[in-house]
Amino acid sequence: MGRIYRLAVIFFFILSGCVSAPDTIRDVRELRQDHAAYLTDISGKADPLPAALQARMDEDYNVIYFSVWHQTRPFHAWEERVRHDFRRYALRPGYGENKKPHPSSWLKKLQRNADLEGYPNAPARGITTRNTNLRDLPTNSPHFTSANGDSSAWPFDNLQRSSVPAGTPVFVCHVSEDKAWALVETSFTYGWMPAEDFARVNEDFAKTWESGRYAVILRDSTSVLDRNGRFLVKASVGHLFPFSAAQNGKIQISVAVADQNRQAVIRQGFVPAEAAAAKPLRFTPANAAKIANEMIGEPYGWGGLYGRRDCSAMTRDFFTVFGIWLPRHSEDQVKEAGAYINLRGLSPEEKERIIMEKGVPYLSLLWRKGHVMLYIGAPQGRALIFHNIWGIRTKDLQGREGRKIIGQAVITGLTPGRELSDMDTAAGSLLDNIAAMNILSADVREAPAP
Incomplete structure (x- = not known):
């Protein structure tokens, strides 16, 4: 009888799926x-x-990449588009990091701080000074579709639009009432960025940065260090910096940092020679x-x-x-x-x-x-x-x-x-x-x- 019972238990667990499926496909x-x-x-x-075609594509890349420094008003971030983002979330306020529904006051507070009545109120050139993100709304707090995740099996933050690497040219369109957020355009998208993550760019800086010679990072999680070995920024595959020189097994690049007035200034950084190359890599x-x-x-x-x-x-x-x-x-x-x-x-x-x-x-x-x-x-x-x-x-x-x-x-x-x-x-x-x-x-x- 005991043997039959044990066999029945084993059979039950097999039918119940205790023999686990492979972890991946x-x-x-x-x-x-x-x-x-x-x-x-x-x-x-x-x-x-062909090399000639790649060279033309690279020239086109640079023109598009720096286009935000050659505009005087928003190109993608039209006021109606920016306002539409607020309307979208008014229809689905979603859930916050505490798994509780966002109250109506959540969006109203963000709208007041966005201060869109005078949009755009701060057209200017800028550059990111750290790796940062563009958000649909001026907040780092998340917006989840449901409290426990949806059919994706994970609570994705709907407010996340795109990451943006350090050293990326931007066009500053608008600054929030509390000055903590700016609506900026990059060459590839737009969104709200923390004001502490970019610096203003003047004409001299722009001319120096837009030099025509660039280094592209070939390795993820590459530390860019200064002359004394101090950390400046983390860079990954596809991140771009002006190319300065190659010597002693290192590539010297320009790195944008903010001075005390939030103006962009250039520091010299160094990465291992194998971690970067002159753009474009053949x-x-x-x-x-x-x-x-x-x-x-x-x-x-x-x-x-x-x-x-x-x-x-x-x-x-x-x-x-x-x-x-x-x-x-x-x-x-x-x-x-x-x-x-x-x-x-x-x-x-x-x-x-x-x-x-x-x-x-x-x-x-x-x-x-x-x-x-x-x-x-x-x-x-x-x-x-x-x-x-x-x-x-x-x-x-x-x-x-x-x-x-x-x-x-x-x-x-x-x-x-x-x-x-x-x-x-x-x-x-x-x-x-x-x-x-x-x-x-x-x-x-x-x-x-x-």
Whole structure:
């Protein structure tokens, strides 16, 4: 009798799911998470991005990057757009860090402090002096959709718009009533930034900084130190600084700091020679794999929170190294650069065929609503992508939505998570939902694929 009881208990636990499922999806377990491993298998042009074309793209990058210093009024941050952000959150006040609903006074207080009646009240050039963030509203407090997270299985802060590296040119549009916040534009987006995170820029500083010679960081979490070895700022892949000199195994760069009057002044910083290069780094498959490997396994960071990257921040920083400009938003990245190829309405098989036929490894983006991916080639006849992904959409038998968390930058095929019994077949399949591809190395835009 005892033996039968023990067997019954064991059988019950097996049925109850005590035999745990794998911690991550099959693609991540079985595909080598090393870009260098695929170099010999990737077919394509010997010179996928001609030097002359890369040089022109780099020149365009610099023009766009510094455009905010050559404007006199808001370019993206129109007053109506700024006011619309407040209206959006009035309709869904959400929850705060204490898991309690935001009271109506929360938004009213932020609106009063924003003081938009005189918008824009402080047009000026500026530069970030530390790694910072742009927020939808002038507050560092979060806005969560629900108290316990939503179907994403994590309480993402809806107010986070984008991270911004130290040394980024900005256009200051407006300053809050308490002077603690400023509505600023960067070359890639706009939002509210803490006033302590930027300094004003005068004409002499701008001319010196906009020198035309820049260094780009090649390693994440690189400490920039002064001549005496004191810490100045932390820099990561894709961060830009004016290039001063290379000597004694170090690269000397210019770093922006604020003086006592919040005016930008230049300090000299140093990084190891292997941690930076003159921008643009020449695009080759080997260099592409090297930079991608700096990001492999990096934890996902919504909107750049926690000093991390989301999908479009990863692709943007990756291409910055090579002097290729991308907007911040995933959809814009695919639609506003290179050759756009429409994949809507095609079968999964047709999509993969076109991707493998037309895609240029490490120079092609794939997009589905809300997510962008870097095509890295088709070794052994299977298309592979590199992307920083939060998770695979799931749905249980009761129709409850969820996520199989990946939460990092990984190499996968086009159907990651296909082995999951609860994958949401309508919304969870990447390949089924891929709507477009972009060939960044193309000079002209192509017609949509048939």
